[in-house]
Amino acid sequence: MAAYTERMSSKTDPRAEAFRLLPSVEEVLHDAALVEPAARVPRELWVGFVRDVLEAWRGEIKAGTLDATRLGHQLARGELAAALSERVERERRAGIVRVVNATGVVLHTGLGRAPVHVEAAEAMARAASSYCVLEVDRESGERNQRDERLSALLQRLTGAEAGIVVNNNAAAVYLLLNTFLERGRRDEVIVSRGELVEIGGSFRVPDVMERAGVVLREVGTTNRTRIEDYRSAIGERTALLMKVHTSNFRVQGFTEEVEPRALAELGARAKLPTAFDLGSGLLEGDGLEPLPASMREEPRVRDAVESGVDVVTFSGDKLLGGPQSGLLVGKRATITALRRNPVYRALRQDKATIAGLERTLELYLAGRGDEIPSRAMLRASAAEMETRARELASRLASVADCAIEVVAEQSQPGSGSAPGVFLPTFALRVTHARASAAQLALALRRGEPPVFARVQDGAVLLDPRTLLAGDAELLERALRAAVV
Numbered sequence: 001m002a003a004y005t006e007r008m009s010s011k012t013d014p015r016a017e018a019f020r021l022l023p024s025v026e027e028v029l030h031d032a033a034l035v036e037p038a039a040r041v042p043r044e045l046w047v048g049f050v051r052d053v054l055e056a057w058r059g060e061i062k063a064g065t066l067d068a069t070r071l072g073h074q075l076a077r078g079e080l081a082a083a084l085s086e087r088v089e090r091e092r093r094a095g096i097v098r099v100v101n102a103t104g105v106v107l108h109t110g111l112g113r114a115p116v117h118v119e120a121a122e123a124m125a126r127a128a129s130s131y132c133v134l135e136v137d138r139e140s141g142e143r144n145q146r147d148e149r150l151s152a153l154l155q156r157l158t159g160a161e162a163g164i165v166v167n168n169n170a171a172a173v174y175l176l177l178n179t180f181l182e183r184g185r186r187d188e189v190i191v192s193r194g195e196l197v198e199i200g201g202s203f204r205v206p207d208v209m210e211r212a213g214v215v216l217r218e219v220g221t222t223n224r225t226r227i228e229d230y231r232s233a234i235g236e237r238t239a240l241l242m243k244v245h246t247s248n249f250r251v252q253g254f255t256e257e258v259e260p261r262a263l264a265e266l267g268a269r270a271k272l273p274t275a276f277d278l279g280s281g282l283l284e285g286d287g288l289e290p291l292p293a294s295m296r297e298e299p300r301v302r303d304a305v306e307s308g309v310d311v312v313t314f315s316g317d318k319l320l321g322g323p324q325s326g327l328l329v330g331k332r333a334t335i336t337a338l339r340r341n342p343v344y345r346a347l348r349q350d351k352a353t354i355a356g357l358e359r360t361l362e363l364y365l366a367g368r369g370d371e372i373p374s375r376a377m378l379r380a381s382a383a384e385m386e387t388r389a390r391e392l393a394s395r396l397a398s399v400a401d402c403a404i405e406v407v408a409e410q411s412q413p414g415s416g417s418a419p420g421v422f423l424p425t426f427a428l429r430v431t432h433a434r435a436s437a438a439q440l441a442l443a444l445r446r447g448e449p450p451v452f453a454r455v456q457d458g459a460v461l462l463d464p465r466t467l468l469a470g471d472a473e474l475l476e477r478a479l480r481a482a483v484v
């Protein structure tokens, strides 16, 4: 009975016709026309792609959105091969690949923040591909600390007594809180309500604090916090007094925030540790040309250390321009306490990153900090950018179907460094005769290497500020390939 009804329905159900047309996995695997795309990925993956694509079409047939006639057309037009090739291409594009950043956002988190100096990159590659002196003293052969040299470099650069490095600044904050906390006894951290920041993606300072096991005592109001607010909140359970730089927003108007010096003095009197989370680690002075005036409000690491707070935390891959890392600098006893915390073991850095950071800090000490790519990008003046934009425009002028215009625009420091700061720039406004701005931007992202640009007012904006050496040529090739 069941078999009979099934045969009956297969006669009347128009979907059965489409199912019969759909090739089997085996047939596709033996299709001579697909040898080329199949050879480009491991066999297992290819079989998976074939199954997925056929499954998707089977689903459409079941849902009644794909009938035999249309399926016949699709197969005749080679859409199965096209779908499979697309999967192969997507596979080959996946993962971390080099991109051309034409967004003008210097510390673009999605694109890997700071590109490190070529000498730092070389140091990283060497450390990664070989054995290296990591935790051993060359003279005595005894075990030592992996970041001893880094700590010495940080002392010289920031004036702090010592330093320590962890995976990123979020880890630095976590280690700091976890170290000063005594569960159930002293577990309160006093912090200004106006400084409880949320930084891109999912990093919220309050969440990290709570996960670290601390109880937040928020003091003051969103726009005004005074040292008296901190003072009156101190109690038996207070573990730490903390200040957080509001990296990615700016409270304007009637505002008041606590000076780090006042916080350090209060901490010293109350015998409580004090911390300042800077976010972006700006190192100025020592032979460096200053950053643009609009960015000078960013707190400098050296000033934060001089204020007398016990520990200052900042990212290694924001304004510093090094590899991803979180740096903690401050009083020797505090840094020692952080190092002794067993949690440090879970947050410490690997040899390649430490090597890259050492080289980056050495460049600062050698007065070569301005060679660091992100710093150079941040410092480029509007006049310089206009010259570069015009050069790029003439390079791209012959690309078919594209209209290009040089316009005054604004770049951004990015990554919550210098909120509300824009850097005057000149960008290329590109429109295509047939493709929309979104289509052109997508084609560029799919290129080899991919190009990321901004889409604004119906055009693709290419900002030369964030182009690295050799990128203009890659960009030209990408644009020509994108608009065939």
Ligand SMILES: *Cc1c(COP(=O)(O)O)cnc(C)c1O
Pocket (backbone or CB within 6 Å): 168, 169, 170, 171, 173, 197, 199, 203, 244, 245, 246, 247, 248, 277, 278, 279, 280, 314, 315, 316, 325, 326, 415, 416
């Ligand atoms: C960016 C930032 C962090 C997080 O730093 P990561 O290096 O991204 O982990 C923490 N605090 C402040 C104030 C920041 O600006």
